[in-house]
Amino acid sequence: MNELIWTPTPERVADSNMIAYINYVNQRHGLKLSRYDQLYEWSLNCTSDFWQDVADFTGVIFRKPAETAFTSADTMQDSRFFSGSTINFAENLLKRQDDHLAFIYRNESGFRSEWSYRCVYEEVSRLTQALRAQGVVAGDRVAGFMPNLPQTVMAMLAATSIGATWSSCSPDFGVKGVLDRFGQIAPKVLFIADGYYYNGKTVDCLNRAKEFLDTLASVERVVVVPHVSDDPDLSELRDAMTWADFIADYPAEKIEFTELPFDHPLYIMYSSGTTGPPKSIVHGAGGTLIQHLKELMLHTDLKLDDRIFYFTTCGWMMWNWLVSSLATGATLVLYDGSPTY
Numbered sequence: 001m002n003e004l005i006w007t008p009t010p011e012r013v014a015d016s017n018m019i020a021y022i023n024y025v026n027q028r029h030g031l032k033l034s035r036y037d038q039l040y041e042w043s044l045n046c047t048s049d050f051w052q053d054v055a056d057f058t059g060v061i062f063r064k065p066a067e068t069a070f071t072s073a074d075t076m077q078d079s080r081f082f083s084g085s086t087i088n089f090a091e092n093l094l095k096r097q098d099d100h101l102a103f104i105y106r107n108e109s110g111f112r113s114e115w116s117y118r119c120v121y122e123e124v125s126r127l128t129q130a131l132r133a134q135g136v137v138a139g140d141r142v143a144g145f146m147p148n149l150p151q152t153v154m155a156m157l158a159a160t161s162i163g164a165t166w167s168s169c170s171p172d173f174g175v176k177g178v179l180d181r182f183g184q185i186a187p188k189v190l191f192i193a194d195g196y197y198y199n200g201k202t203v204d205c206l207n208r209a210k211e212f213l214d215t216l217a218s219v220e221r222v223v224v225v226p227h228v229s230d231d232p233d234l235s236e237l238r239d240a241m242t243w244a245d246f247i248a249d250y251p252a253e254k255i256e257f258t259e260l261p262f263d264h265p266l267y268i269m270y271s272s273g274t275t276g277p278p279k280s281i282v283h284g285a286g287g288t289l290i291q292h293l294k295e296l297m298l299h300t301d302l303k304l305d306d307r308i309f310y311f312t313t314c315g316w317m318m319w320n321w322l323v324s325s326l327a328t329g330a331t332l333v334l335y336d337g338s339p340t341y
């Protein structure tokens with residue numbers, strides 16, 4: 001057998017979130033688990049207790065708790081998690097509202113920006129109000145044709161705070177690729193960047209946006225993030241305004257998070273499209289949140305003051321996984337561009 005590349009020290013293991021969770025389970029249930037394999041076996045035998053403990057240990061905010069975390073059925077699709085509970089995904093990601101860094105953004109040119117949790121909350125508040133004024137309600141779709149920017153995450157948070165469902169494509173998609181995806185979901189509002197950087201080149205997004213917007217009749221408002229230009233020309237883009245103009249009339253205030261069922265649609269993601277048109281895949285809010293927190297806190301050992309980076313575009317599910325790190329209070333490092341430039 002090959003040698004292990006790395007093994008944590010006993011001190012690192014003892015200080016891990018996984019050991020803290022095992023101790024939490026032991027105290028709650030009068031157990032004496034000491035190893036991961038024992039925890040794993042217990043989770044299979046006591047599934048409802050396991051998931052309830054994960055939700056409580058990771059600090060999930062429920063508006064209304066469930067009577068039981070897991071209800072088994074004869075078939076997988078008929079089993080239910082956290083039945084009757086209500087939740088808001090964005091509320092859980094915006095728990096931290098201090099001056100600790102939420103985002104560190106870098107691009108190929110070396111540009112760096114930082115956003116504190118307080119500033120993120122305030123910007124999302126303004127954006128949420130603007131979306132409500134635009135007529136966005138729970139169940140609507142809001143989409144992004146965006147690079148991996150702080151504004152992309154904040155647009156998602158604003159949409160999901162209302163109960164709208166978020167969907168995104170990477171800005172390197174062509175017109176057909178965008179229409180194959182967004183054409184299925186009829187978004188009401190579309191966030192786009194004016195362009196992006198890749199491998200030392202500046203790539204325009206507005207011309208492609210103009211072309212696919214001719215087909216996406218459902219879009220009532222286009223919000224443009226000036227990314228490669230300080231003052232992009234929006235004259236050829238219907239129903240368009242800049243991000244700054246979109247939120248200009250709305251001062252930051254306490255966000256009114258919409259109370260939603262546990263399985264309320266959070267994200268629409270897509271299959272690759274290699275064997276036909278991409279298939280839309282809906283992910284529910286509660287399951288996404290709790291599964292991501294389990295992975296981030298127990299398996300990744302992400303803690304309050306850590307920094308986390310994963311190279312991804314907004315067209316890949318790892319972007320959705322990465323942004324859930326906000327619920328841990330950690331700092332997200334976001335990068336736009338080629339990883340090897």
